[in-house]
Amino acid sequence: MNAITDGCAIVTGAGGGLGRALALELAQQMQVAGLGRGMAALEETESLAGGNFLPLQADASDPVQVAQAFEAARNTAPITLLINNAATYPRRDFLDETAGSFMDTVAINLGGIVTCTRAALSDMTATGFGRILNVATFADMHPLPASSAYAVSKGAARIFTRALIADIGDRFPGIVVNDWMPGMLKTGMGIPDGLDPSQAARWGAKLALWHDPSLTGTTWEMAAEIPPPRSLKRRVADRVLLRPRVKPRHL
Amino acid sequence: MGSVISEPLADITARHWDAIVIGTGIGGGTAGRALAEAGLSVLFVEKGREGLRAEETGLDQGIFDPVARAVRGLWPDPILAEVNGTRQELFAPLGAGVGGSSVFYAATLERPEPHDLDDSEDRPHPTGGWPVSFAEMQPWFDKATALYALHGDPDPLSDQPNPALSAPPPAQPGDAMIMERLRANGLHPYRLHTALKYLDNCAECLGRKCPRACKMDGRSAGVEPALSTGNATLLTGCDVTRLERDGPNVTQVIAREGCEEIILTARHVVLAAGALSSPRLLLASASESDPTGIGNAHDLVGRNLMFHLNEIFALWPGRAAGFTGPSKSVGFRDLYFKDAQRLGMVQAMGMDVGYGEIVHHLRGRVARSWLRHIPGARDATRIPAAIGAKLMGQAKVFVGLLEDLPYAENRVTDEAGRIALTYRIAPELLARRRAFRRHIRRAFKGQRTAFLTHAPEPNFGHPCGTLAMGTDPATSVLDASGRVHGIRNLWVTDASVFPTSMGVNPSLTIAANALRVASIMGEER
Numbered sequence: 001m002n003a004i005t006d007g008c009a010i011v012t013g014a015g016g017g018l019g020r021a022l023a024l025e026l027a028q029q030m031q032v033a034g035l036g037r038g039m040a041a042l043e044e045t046e047s048l049a050g051g052n053f054l055p056l057q058a059d060a061s062d063p064v065q066v067a068q069a070f071e072a073a074r075n076t077a078p079i080t081l082l083i084n085n086a087a088t089y090p091r092r093d094f095l096d097e098t099a100g101s102f103m104d105t106v107a108i109n110l111g112g113i114v115t116c117t118r119a120a121l122s123d124m125t126a127t128g129f130g131r132i133l134n135v136a137t138f139a140d141m142h143p144l145p146a147s148s149a150y151a152v153s154k155g156a157a158r159i160f161t162r163a164l165i166a167d168i169g170d171r172f173p174g175i176v177v178n179d180w181m182p183g184m185l186k187t188g189m190g191i192p193d194g195l196d197p198s199q200a201a202r203w204g205a206k207l208a209l210w211h212d213p214s215l216t217g218t219t220w221e222m223a224a225e226i227p228p229p230r231s232l233k234r235r236v237a238d239r240v241l242l243r244p245r246v247k248p249r250h251l
Numbered sequence: 252m253g254s255v256i257s258e259p260l261a262d263i264t265a266r267h268w269d270a271i272v273i274g275t276g277i278g279g280g281t282a283g284r285a286l287a288e289a290g291l292s293v294l295f296v297e298k299g300r301e302g303l304r305a306e307e308t309g310l311d312q313g314i315f316d317p318v319a320r321a322v323r324g325l326w327p328d329p330i331l332a333e334v335n336g337t338r339q340e341l342f343a344p345l346g347a348g349v350g351g352s353s354v355f356y357a358a359t360l361e362r363p364e365p366h367d368l369d370d371s372e373d374r375p376h377p378t379g380g381w382p383v384s385f386a387e388m389q390p391w392f393d394k395a396t397a398l399y400a401l402h403g404d405p406d407p408l409s410d411q412p413n414p415a416l417s418a419p420p421p422a423q424p425g426d427a428m429i430m431e432r433l434r435a436n437g438l439h440p441y442r443l444h445t446a447l448k449y450l451d452n453c454a455e456c457l458g459r460k461c462p463r464a465c466k467m468d469g470r471s472a473g474v475e476p477a478l479s480t481g482n483a484t485l486l487t488g489c490d491v492t493r494l495e496r497d498g499p500n501v502t503q504v505i506a507r508e509g510c511e512e513i514i515l516t517a518r519h520v521v522l523a524a525g526a527l528s529s530p531r532l533l534l535a536s537a538s539e540s541d542p543t544g545i546g547n548a549h550d551l552v553g554r555n556l557m558f559h560l561n562e563i564f565a566l567w568p569g570r571a572a573g574f575t576g577p578s579k580s581v582g583f584r585d586l587y588f589k590d591a592q593r594l595g596m597v598q599a600m601g602m603d604v605g606y607g608e609i610v611h612h613l614r615g616r617v618a619r620s621w622l623r624h625i626p627g628a629r630d631a632t633r634i635p636a637a638i639g640a641k642l643m644g645q646a647k648v649f650v651g652l653l654e655d656l657p658y659a660e661n662r663v664t665d666e667a668g669r670i671a672l673t674y675r676i677a678p679e680l681l682a683r684r685r686a687f688r689r690h691i692r693r694a695f696k697g698q699r700t701a702f703l704t705h706a707p708e709p710n711f712g713h714p715c716g717t718l719a720m721g722t723d724p725a726t727s728v729l730d731a732s733g734r735v736h737g738i739r740n741l742w743v744t745d746a747s748v749f750p751t752s753m754g755v756n757p758s759l760t761i762a763a764n765a766l767r768v769a770s771i772m773g774e775e776r
Contacts (some may be wrong), residue, residue, distance in 0.1 A: 172305065
């Protein structure tokens with residue numbers, strides 16, 4: 001396996017919004033399998049793609065459904081790319097949540113990433129080659145009201161990215177894993193005057209097809225790498241002590 | 252767990268094998284391959300996990316959790332090392348997985364010099380010589396050279412033929428440049444003998460696991476070819492706990508597979524758990540007939556432990572040269588034997604040091620000096636380091652391997668399943684160390700150099716000598732054929748067998764000796 005595009009990409013939540021846009025963008029270059037809970041929406045993505053797109057009805061957080069979907073995807077080509085995009089953002093005050101409704105959100109937003117990542121790694125660890133892009137947010141930094149389950153689950157998903165890298169980063173440098181924040185989008189989950197998801201998808205697809213081990217563990221927002229945060233004191237110290245500066249990359 | 256390849260555990264324990272090989276590093280892997288290729292049925296028993304073949308895990312990393320270490324094929328526990336009376340716990344550069352430590356090694360398989368093995372008038376051997384002469388080893392060195400696909404230049408200072416050595420690919424700019432500098436100083440550098448097949452897109456996986464059968468190690472040149480003969484089976488995650496002896500035979504190999512105790516039997520048992528573990532297994536096999544362990548009637552098992560002392564130094568070849576890339580595979584033997592003393596060879600370590608490493612080094616110097624009491628002194632080292640890096644460019648790092656000699660009080664023992672060693676740096680070794688460092692400094696006269704090692708630094712990755720071969724059962728554990736004195740079916744093929752540590756990396760001699768011992772075993776079938 002020499003290129004990500006030689007294999008099959010899996011995009012979760014491919015029935016609409018950013019997931020559909022990412023699938024369409026990638027399908028121009030490689031085989032894509034799109035996971036989603038509604039077949040009708042996936043079939044719409046398929047017709048928009050005009051080829052290279054395999055619709056697979058599956059709940060990303062259900063290991064049995066995911067296993068079946070991945071098996072079908074694998075039959076087209078080995079899985080080289082996973083974009084964990086599927087997420088739900090129920091606006092709900094915590095007093096209106098039950099423990100059950102809260103954990104349902106966690107199951108999709110965190111459980112979906114865990115389930116699909118575990119399934120994709122079966123292919124990727126066999127070859128030592130692959131790419132995992134997690135669509136992430138800053139929602140955990142300063143949780144908004146009526147967003148507790150979303151903030152917690154997406155925050156946990158970011159921790160999962162780091163924990164996954166702790167387990168496989170050193171053993172499989174050829175499996176490149178990182179987080180990408182698409183920005184505020186004009187999608188069902190986003191805001192009315194947000195960014196066109198097809199623009200964000202061009203960045204996301206470009207980043208997803210960029211197979212450079214040094215990307216592992218980096219965080220990207222829209223088209224730019226976000227350097228790890230440094231305090232003011234640290235920045236001053238770095239300057240005084242002549243520590244080399246690392247320039248953030250752009251797509 | 253998938254720890255058993257090709258056969259259910261019940262079939263493995265029911266079978267009487269031609270040979271059980273304990274450990275799958277260079278010694279076990281190479282011996283097992285030779286036996287399997289000779290048609291013997293071979294069972295490899297490996298304590299570590301099988302792992303995933305595509306892994307590229309490196310050896311040198313800050314992972315301390317025993318589970319995380321075991322998953323990576325690293326020796327899970329720290330060893331207990333008492334060096335010069337100071338006890339410390341440290342993670343030795345040891346592997347525990349298929350291929351043992353060798354999957355992580357830098358694949359430098361250097362041939363020793365005749366005087367490493369032989370006693371002669373002008374170069375008397377400290378033990379009177381190995382029970383196997385250099386001439387007897389020569390064909391096995393050649394076979395191992397071919398088996399491990401060694402690429403490199405013949406040593407210009409040696410008149411020994413090395414017919415199986417293949418020419419290396421063209422030198423990288425860093426190597427070519429450093430060889431030129433060394434020659435200008437009157438030294439005789441050559442491209443080290445490296446166990447790489449240089450397959451297409453070879454990434455030269457030195458110091459880390461190679462995801463293909465390109466770097467030749469105990470796994471790719473031993474276990475895997477053995478398995479492909481169809482005569483060998485591999486059992487991983489299986490920890491051998493003791494051997495049972497009845498008269499002149501080892502009758503049972505007792506092991507823990509998961510939570511279960513299993514008993515394995517074979518006509519021959521090949522012990523190749525490494526010089527820190529093979530003796531511990533014999534010590535753990537104490538019984539009524541062997542009250543202090545098998546082969547230990549003269550209290551020699553685990554004793555005479557040797558390492559090399561690593562003398563690491565940086566050489567600044569000049570600013571322009573710093574941009575040519577690290578020098579990976581250059582060494583020289585000009586200081587190997589000097590002033591009637593056994594020193595050792597010098598090799599490039601495959602890394603450049605720049606700003607970051609200089610800071611680390613200077614901090615170490617500050618920490619050892621009176622400056623340590625001054626607040627901020629540690630961080631202030633960054634300024635001279637940055638200036639230094641700008642002025643002098645990148646430094647090339649070299650290591651001199653100083654031969655260690657056997658002393659009975661230096662030994663490895665078992666402490667509740669952990670490796671425990673007691674080691675004292677002999678005054679004689681310290682004197683040779685001083686001479687070695689003086690010679691290194693002199694060899695680079697006119698060049699900017701700095702030693703990066705201050706206190707004597709045993710290379711815990713090169714243990715040997717703990718079950719030494721010899722002709723006299725009163726002074727050695729093994730006979731000249733690598734067999735425990737008085738036991739006809741217990742053989743050792745790892746670095747435990749070395750009577751002396753030599754001035755080169757141990758791997759080629761381990762592999763060559765494993766082939767030799769396997770051939771003797773094959774004749775006795």
